[in-house]
Structure formats: structure tokens, C-alpha cells
Amino acid sequence: MSAVSEAKPAASHLCLRDVEWLGFDLDHTIVRYHLPALNELVFQCIGNYLVNKRKFDKAIVERGFRASFPLRGMVLDAVKGNFLVLSASGKVLTGSHGTRKMDEEELKCVYPDGLPEVAEKTRRNEKLKAFHAFTTFFDLPTSVLLAHYVDLCDEQGTDTYIRIAMELLGAFEFCFNPENEVEGGYFCEIKAHPDKYLIKCTDRVKSWLQSAHKHQVGLFLLTNSLSGYTDFLLNHCYGRDWREVFDLVIVGGKKPDFFTKIDDSAHAFHAVSEHLVGDPVGPEALVRGGFVAHGNLRDLMPFLARHGRGAQLEAKSNAQNHQQKTPAPLSSSLKADPESSSASHPPSTTTTESAPAVAAAPSENVAPTVLRDTSVVYFGDHPLGDVAAASGHSSWQAVAILEEMLERESTHTPSDPALAAADTEARQFLRAAFDHWGHFYHFEAVENETTLFEQVLFDFSAFVVPHLDAIAAYPLAHQFRVVAPNEPRAGLHYFVTDNPVACTCSCV
Numbered sequence: 001m002s003a004v005s006e007a008k009p010a011a012s013h014l015c016l017r018d019v020e021w022l023g024f025d026l027d028h029t030i031v032r033y034h035l036p037a038l039n040e041l042v043f044q045c046i047g048n049y050l051v052n053k054r055k056f057d058k059a060i061v062e063r064g065f066r067a068s069f070p071l072r073g074m075v076l077d078a079v080k081g082n083f084l085v086l087s088a089s090g091k092v093l094t095g096s097h098g099t100r101k102m103d104e105e106e107l108k109c110v111y112p113d114g115l116p117e118v119a120e121k122t123r124r125n126e127k128l129k130a131f132h133a134f135t136t137f138f139d140l141p142t143s144v145l146l147a148h149y150v151d152l153c154d155e156q157g158t159d160t161y162i163r164i165a166m167e168l169l170g171a172f173e174f175c176f177n178p179e180n181e182v183e184g185g186y187f188c189e190i191k192a193h194p195d196k197y198l199i200k201c202t203d204r205v206k207s208w209l210q211s212a213h214k215h216q217v218g219l220f221l222l223t224n225s226l227s228g229y230t231d232f233l234l235n236h237c238y239g240r241d242w243r244e245v246f247d248l249v250i251v252g253g254k255k256p257d258f259f260t261k262i263d264d265s266a267h268a269f270h271a272v273s274e275h276l277v278g279d280p281v282g283p284e285a286l287v288r289g290g291f292v293a294h295g296n297l298r299d300l301m302p303f304l305a306r307h308g309r310g311a312q313l314e315a316k317s318n319a320q321n322h323q324q325k326t327p328a329p330l331s332s333s334l335k336a337d338p339e340s341s342s343a344s345h346p347p348s349t350t351t352t353e354s355a356p357a358v359a360a361a362p363s364e365n366v367a368p369t370v371l372r373d374t375s376v377v378y379f380g381d382h383p384l385g386d387v388a389a390a391s392g393h394s395s396w397q398a399v400a401i402l403e404e405m406l407e408r409e410s411t412h413t414p415s416d417p418a419l420a421a422a423d424t425e426a427r428q429f430l431r432a433a434f435d436h437w438g439h440f441y442h443f444e445a446v447e448n449e450t451t452l453f454e455q456v457l458f459d460f461s462a463f464v465v466p467h468l469d470a471i472a473a474y475p476l477a478h479q480f481r482v483v484a485p486n487e488p489r490a491g492l493h494y495f496v497t498d499n500p501v502a503c504t505c506s507c508v
Helices: 035-052 104-110 116-123 142-156 162-175 178-184 186-192 203-214 227-237 297-307 309-321 383-392 417-437 452-460
Strands: 013-015 021-024 075-077 082-086 092-097 100-102 131-133 218-222 248-251 269-273 276-281 290-294 376-380 397-401 463-465 479-481
Touching: 035 142, 035 162, 035 186, 035 417, 082 116, 082 142, 092 104, 092 142, 100 104, 116 131, 116 383, 116 452, 142 162, 162 178, 178 186, 186 227, 203 218, 218 297, 227 248, 276 290, 376 383, 383 397, 383 452, 397 452
Parallel strands: 021 218, 021 376, 218 248, 248 290, 376 397, 397 463
Antiparallel strands: 013 479, 075 082, 075 131, 082 092, 092 100, 269 276, 269 290
């Protein structure tokens, strides 16, 4: 496998009004969660499966969830039972054996040469037999279960740490499968108590999304979640008119494979109707207002080119001038790229259930025009599956949604009481882990070291925000400062301001 392409934007600013399409992930992007409640729920669901179905010692659950332990970006060495924070070069910056913190001397003894290969393969999202990177708020809570298991093994004089790590995929597939809604526990609990776990979209975000259409900027949703869960989340968090916002909805996207396995027939688009995924459909079947499942980047690009603002302006110009222009080839919209390994992104790993939806209908067979490099900007929270995959395997730019930024900059309190409460809750929850480990990222470099996942964000994100409200305060025409070399705060947009004109953040 060749290296993932570096995708840093060359310009110093990015204006979202100038792009043709804005794409969005769902979980932790359009929809925010109450992090304390979500972490406890995932901990209990996965723990109960491991104890009841796989006969692990119930002590891994009884010892309880520890908010101070899960840190996004840490890597598990499943053979040694160690949880590690790596630098971009693979140096072990800090770590713990089970829940016991390891000192610098012990880390140097166990990892004298660091783990450069692990760092590089993690960055490329390649599978590692004995290592696992925790990258989302869905898999992070399981790190506590694994740490408790390592402690139990040590107490009982065994060292089969890897056993529980090998069971994790099965645990996710069971608990996040809608067919196991009651027994798995996750979906049943979310649907029974949505306000306990879900944060409703603010009016400001809704207005910001709706303003895109006024500027002829298209919007699409690309999520790994299946349509039943997608429909439930957005009905609750956005409103029952959420379908009117998006020009195209893609569920069960199987990112990062969506971006990498473009020649795999198993990743064709499928029609969706009456809660079921139907037959495969070709790219010509994608239409405005469509609702489809699975798919791949190559087959999406003709739709984006056909319905983008550039194509509309070209058609208008052609009509006025009575000329027929030959379209540019689509291939230049895609970067040459081999297969990349898929990482699980719960609750999106299952492929059996779908939501009330309209099946894709045939469209006019119009040859696509090529999109400019800045014509698609995609927003997502997964550093690898969203940001690196979208930006590294296509001409798209990616905006990283990183709630950890809330803890780093806490001087501004939004005037919206609900938003202020959600930010405070997230900040307090995240601070416990930072106090234990150090921060998820160090843009102000410590001894010239940057964390592995900081480097991922630097390499592949146009800019970084804690959530959509941080940019929805600005008009679509705002010029956002992008990530730049040797400028520690460039591209980091912390503040949710109530007065954009008076804002003093790094975006201007």
C-alpha cells in the first residue's frame, strides 16, 4: 500500500461559500452527544456482552467506568497490556499498564526504540495485529474495560491480555446491531431516553445549514450509521423536516472504505426503502433528495459534478450562448489510491437495518464535469475514518470536529443556555483524562514533539473546530484561517462567539 496523500490546503484561508458542496458526518458532527452518559452506556453494553456472552470476569464491569482513563488517540499494545500515547515519530510519550501509570524509565525499558512502525501504520489506518488505536467516543469507553482486564490478569498471575482485545470486534458487532436492539442494549436505551444522551441542534446551526442553499452550496450527509438510527437521531435532534436540508443522504457508508475501495463491486450504492436496503444502483440513479446506502467515492462524484453550482452555471451559460461544451474527465477528481483497511466506527458497523426512506430513482444520464480541488469540504469527527480518509484519498478538504478543543479554551461562554451547558459538561468530562494523561494534542509543541493524532489533524484537516456551533456564528462568506506550518494556532477555531464582528480568535 502506498502512503496516504498529504492534503494540507495551500491557501491561507478557506471560504465555505466558495465551495460547491458541504458534506457532513452524523454522529458527533451534526448530532452531538452528552459525553458522560454516552461513555457510561457504551461501557455497560460492551461490558455486559463480554461478561454474559463471552464469560469474562464480571469484575471488569463492577470496577466501574473511569472518566480519567479514556484518551482519544491512545494506542493499545494488546500483547503487553499497555496503553500508550505516541508522538508522530512513534516515540512513547506516556503510558500505563492496565490502569497503573508507567514512569519514563519503565517506558524506555519496554520500548527503547519507540514504535515508529505502529505510528505510521496507525496514521495510514492500516490494520495492526496486536495494536488498536482508540479514535472515537464510541470505542473509547472500552479502553476502561480492557484496562480492568489487564489488572485482573496481573492479580491472578496470568498474562493473556490479548484475549479481550480479540473479542472487541464481536462485542461491537453485537451491541451495535439493530437486530439486537433489546439484548445489545445500546439502541434500546438511546431510544428510550434520547434527552439523556442526545444534544439538540441549535437554531444557529439550522440557520447556517439552510443559508448554504441560498448561496447555491449543496449539502449531503455521509454517515456510517444505518438509516433507522440516522432517521431517529435527526428527527429528535434537528426536527422532522431534516430531509429537506440535504440534497443527498448516504447511510451505511462504511468509511473509510467509501473513499478507498472505489473499484469494489461490494461497495456499490444501494436503494433504501421501508427500512430495508434494496438492490444495487448505479451512479446515474443518484438524484437530489435521494436516500441511499453504502456506495463509494467514484460513484458519488458524477452526482456532485452534475448538480454542483459550477455545472448549473455552465448549463446556464451554454443555454445563453447556444454552445455545447465537452466536459472534463471525472478521473481528476479522485486521487490514485489502493485499498485501505477498514476500522470499526460504532454504531455503524452493521449492514442489515435501514430507515423510512425514499429509494433512489433514475436520473438523467448527463456526463459529469470535473470539480475543482476546493469544491467539496467534508466535516467529520473521526481523525482517520473521516478526516484523513476524505482528505487523503480524494480532492476533498476536511474540517475536523474535535470536542477536546473545548477544554483548551474555556474563556467564552455562549449566550445560548443549552449550548453553554453542553460545552461545560463536555469540558469537565474531558478534563479528567487530560489531567491524567496530558492533552490529546499539543499544537504548542512540547520539546518539539507532537502527538500522533495531532499530526494526523495537521496533515489532513483544513481547519479544526470543537463543534458546528463554533463556525455557524459566522456567515458562510467568512474567511476561515486554515492549518499552516510553524503557526501553532492557525486553523484552530475555538470560540463560539455571539458577535462575529468583534471576534479575536485565530480565524481572522
